[in-house]
Amino acid sequence: MKMIKLADTNLPAIGQGTWHMGERAGQRGAEIAALRQGLELGMTLIDTAEMYADGGAEDVVGEAIAGQREQVFLTSKVLPSNASRSGVIQACERSLQRLRTDMIDLYLLHWPGQHPLSETIAGFETLREQGKIKAWGVSNFDLDDMQQLPPGCATNQVLYNPESRGIEYDLLPWQQEQGMPVMAYCPLSQGGSLLQHPALRDVAKRHAVTTAQVALAWALRQDGVIAIPKASNPDHLKLNAAVADLQLSDKDFALIDKAFPPPRRKQPLDMV
Ligand SMILES: NC(=O)c1ccc[n+]([C@@H]2O[C@H](COP(=O)([O-])OP(=O)(O)OC[C@H]3O[C@@H](n4cnc5c(N)ncnc54)[C@H](OP(=O)(O)O)[C@@H]3O)[C@@H](O)[C@H]2O)c1
DSSP: OOEEEETTEEEESBOBOOTTTTSOGGGHHHHHHHHHHHHHTTOOEEEOOTTGGGGHHHHHHHHHHTTOGGGOEEEEEEOGGGOSHHHHHHHHHHHHHHHTSSOEEEEEESSOOSSOHHHHHHHHHHHHHTTSEEEEEEESOOHHHHTTOOTTEEEEEEEOBTTBOGGGTTHHHHHHHHTOOEEEESTTGGGSGGGGOHHHHHHHHHHTOOHHHHHHHHHHTSTTEEEOOOOOSHHHHHHHHHGGGOOOOHHHHHHHHHHSOOOSSOOOOOOO
8 A cells, every 4th residue: 555644654545534424323333344344454544524424423433443543543624613722622522522532643624714723723733732633734725725824734635536636736736845745535526427437437447447446546646645535335445445556557647637637727626
């Protein structure tokens, strides 16, 4: 598995997302089993957020990682509405309870909000001093937002897949220059029409893999990118972990560029 250094930790470049987990009681067992299977397959970074299922996803993660906390790199996110100096501390403490742990490895501001960044970051720094988080970062920040940040930001988690590649114009190269990894969310475009696209099908056929595996390998071709696909289906988890062994060629990338041209000018940051 390709490894990426984030917050002084060497992490596998493919992690596990959790959006929509914890929403349906009947799925809970399958979601816990999926996360545990992902850990066994080496996808030890788990991404969650207080927003997902109103804390329900964190609760699922907490149960899934019980007894193996030290093997997991845990990322969670505070809602912008909770990101005042004191609000961020209270939100983190609630997340820690749901996650059944005393430390979150990486705690992100979910998107820019109404509270001054300096307050949010002061809250993050207090949490770091208290040992409740190891590192902090942001999500859905465009380049101008990033340039406002003081030193100490470990990552920026943004939408990145062939359909949404505007970050290649400025944000991604800037983060690469800073040595700050990008966490690519929705790398499979939420399992939508991207996975049926003829260009991805062509590439997939040539390597005898699936279009989802092509999409993940495409994201990982960039230095310093960690992709966090969400998968509840056991077959999907195996396929995602196997992307570690998939090397696409320049010809493959050219085919994808033709179907999804790289940005030639600044584009507003895509979000879901
Ligand atoms: N920071 C933010 O604002 C933000 C926004 C969105 C997402 N995120 C994070 O990023 C994670 C990933 O994004 P996402 O969940 O929205 O979308 P995604 O990972 O692009 O797609 C998830 C969908 O793809 C399917 N899938 C997974 N592996 C597959 C495979 N090998 N073949 C075919 N289909 C496959 C999943 O199905 P099954 O579940 O049935 O396996 C699920 O329906 C989220 O879960 C969340 O943790 C962050």
